[in-house]
Amino acid sequence: MVLNELGARINTALQALSREAVIDERAVDALLREICGALLESDVNVRLVHTLRQNVKKRVDLDELAASSNKRKVVQSAVFDELCRLVDPGVQPWKPQRGKQNVVMFVGLQGSGKTTSCTKLAAYYKRKGLKVGLVCADTFRAGAFDQLKQNASRAHIPYYGSYTEPDPVRIAVDGVAQFRASKFDLIIVDTSGRHKQEAELFAEMEQIAAAIKPHNTIFVMDGTIGQAADAQARAFKQSADIGSIIITKMDGHAKGGGAISAVAATGSPIEFIGTGEHIHDLDAFSARSFVSKMLGLGDIGGLVETVKDMQLEKNEDMMKNLAKGVFTLKDMRDQLQSILKMGPLSKIMGMVPGMSPEMMQGFDADESTRRLRSYMCVFDSMTEAELNSDGKPFENESRLRRVARGSGVRPVEIQALLHQHRQFGQLVKKMGGPKGMLGKMNPAMMQQMAKNPAAAANPANMLKQMGGMGGMQKMIQQMGGMSGVQNMMKQMMGGGGGGGGMQEMMAQMMGGGGGGMQNMMAQMMGGRR
CATH class of the missing domain: 3.40.50.300 (P-loop containing nucleotide triphosphate hydrolases)
Structure with missing residues (x-):
């Protein structure tokens, strides 16, 4: 993540402000003193730092703020906006025009x-x-x-x-x-x-x-x-x-x-x-x-743009399976392949809201990528029938040993992969099928999904059919609330015993369904801000 130390220091200062019993001039001055010191140590020009301080002071007139106003939020918003102005001259960058040289x-x-x-x-x-x-x-x-x-x-x-x-x-x-x-x-x-x-x-x-x-x-x-x-x-x-x-x-x-x-x-x-x-x-x-x-607030816009570049909406089989509440090993393979094409895992994780530098400690992106590639070898060693299954054929140990020999991966690692698959299969089952969230969509939407999965995967349509933000809140509650979502992310970071679990979740939660699921991730995790 860029400018880790600067971001951490500014975050610490903002958190200290949140703990203040009274937001007065002294508290604001202490906040600005810490932020300006951090900026200067990061070699930001002293004139720009002075301007930032003055602009925040002008915007945060504590005497003019109503007694009922949230002074902490006003101060934090002013600091955020002025930090943005440091790197934004107010000019749109040039973009190449299609159809021209x-x-x-x-x-x-x-x-x-x-x-x-x-x-x-x-x-x-x-x-x-x-x-x-x-x-x-x-x-x-x-x-x-x-x-x-x-x-x-x-x-x-x-x-x-x-x-x-x-x-x-x-x-x-x-x-x-x-x-x-x-x-x-x-x-x-x-x-x-x-x-x-x-x-x-x-x-x-x-x-x-x-x-x-x-x-x-x-x-x-x-x-x-x-x-x-x-x-x-x-x-x-x-x-x-x-x-x-x-x-x-x-x-x-x-x-x-x-x-x-x-x-x-x-x-x-x-x-x-x-x-x-x-x-x-x-x-x-x-x-x-x-x-x-x-x-450390993430970058949902960049995350969605990265997923969008992969054109995941072309995976029509995945959309049809999702509507039915089915998640096959082939679906998992396709999503993991998409994750590998998105770039370094550390970059992707840096875009996820709530993934602070502290949570990223101990996460070895290179090792996770290596494990992910080994999983591709596991999938390549399966038959077409096994790939289109829910993993139950591998209850037969002879099949497990055959795939292990073919892929050069230990049986215990394949078992860990199958365990992760079952976890996400359960999540998909909750969403799909007649009793799931997708099953509660109106019949016209379901017919549209069956006929044209790519069009149905439009995030705005998906969110609307799920009952808007109210429907999203219900799903969050089913997963244990916001803390449950973040705990799940943190647990997956550790690899879930066999490792690589975070990647599967990222693939399923952000990419699955060609856009609808990535919008869910944005809504579930983006609520932090």
């Missing part, structure tokens, strides 16, 4: 992660269905083209570059022309890393921009740069028409506030943040989601 140029400091970010962005829009190409116009750094070529090949993205052409402007022009001729939707041009004191490289950047006329210039800022971010961002802004910012290396770095200060320096919006080295470690940026995630 879009050109994007990357600029930034040497070593900021620019070339890696180019590939991540290309992969991001490829998942959105765009035809994307990469151009390496970095002739200054040795090995730059090799790095881009290697990254692009792993992500299966077309690329262009040259080992012999020394002119980066010529490479950029030729690469863009080649991808334009092939009708590519998005063309990303990587340029040399440069420092504000390198006048020649800055002139080169201007020449490339004039030659290819990019629709957007993305400034890549190293999240570890600290207070130097402000001066560097201003220098780039003067030489290039920066349209948006990508902040890299934000995976838990305590000093990431300096890069956030670049937003104020350029007046350009943050478009993405890089949170790791893997191809999926690039998160679309939203100010409110970023602050919410930093404070």
Whole structure:
């Protein structure tokens, strides 16, 4: 999770305010003193911190607040909004337009992660269905083209570059022309890393921009740069028409506030943040989601967007089974495959409301991913009849031993997998069938689900047919209330004995049914805020 230490300190300060018997000037000053100190230690520009303090003080006029008003809520809301303003200049980031050929140029400091970010962005829009190409116009750094070529090949993205052409402007022009001729939707041009004191490289950047006329210039800022971010961002802004910012290396770095200060320096919006080295470690940026995630409140919007990219609504068999209250081993396999495609598990968990850094301690994402992949081998070793069952065929130990030999997994691990399957099967049974929540939908809706599962999976329709928020509250009560839901999440984090249980729950609760269930997760867990 990004800026763990900063988020934890701000959270602690807000909790201390909640314990105050009386919310007066002294309590508010103590809160702001702690928050401002945390921001300064994270290298947020001192001018921005001062502005935040003043704005909160203006909004929280205790003398003007009515005696019946919830002063704690007013203060907390003001702090949250001002934290959002730190990273939101009020400008919408540029987005590529479908049906047009879009050109994007990357600029930034040497070593900021620019070339890696180019590939991540290309992969991001490829998942959105765009035809994307990469151009390496970095002739200054040795090995730059090799790095881009290697990254692009792993992500299966077309690329262009040259080992012999020394002119980066010529490479950029030729690469863009080649991808334009092939009708590519998005063309990303990587340029040399440069420092504000390198006048020649800055002139080169201007020449490339004039030659290819990019629709957007993305400034890549190293999240570890600290207070130097402000001066560097201003220098780039003067030489290039920066349209948006990508902040890299934000995976838990305590000093990431300096890069956030670049937003104020350029007046350009943050478009993405890089949170790791893997191809999926690039998160679309939203100010409110970023602050919410930093404070341990999760990011339901990002979570739903990630699930939406997987196009889970195409799994019509799953919707039909859900309506009947049936959850087969094949359904479980399909959902686990979807979870693996969503990216690192630590990233997904960081989006879940209530998953604080304390709860994440001891969670080994790499080990959980390894176990998840081993489960795929287990499913691959089953027959079609076994996959379409509820797991009862494996009460026969000879079948269990056969699958264990075929998958290279110990029988005890398969038994743990079957145990998790039974748990989620019981949940599905409560929801489906004539007596379940789905069974209480009107007949027209049920017929629609049978004929067109993808259309029926619309979250708004699903919530409406379940009786709105009242129906959701009943389901929460059946699961033991909000504390029951969060305890279930915490228990699953521990692996449930055999491990991997959390992933199954995430797949079933968020992805199952192609959208309806993900909306349930948003409603059940989102009530925390």
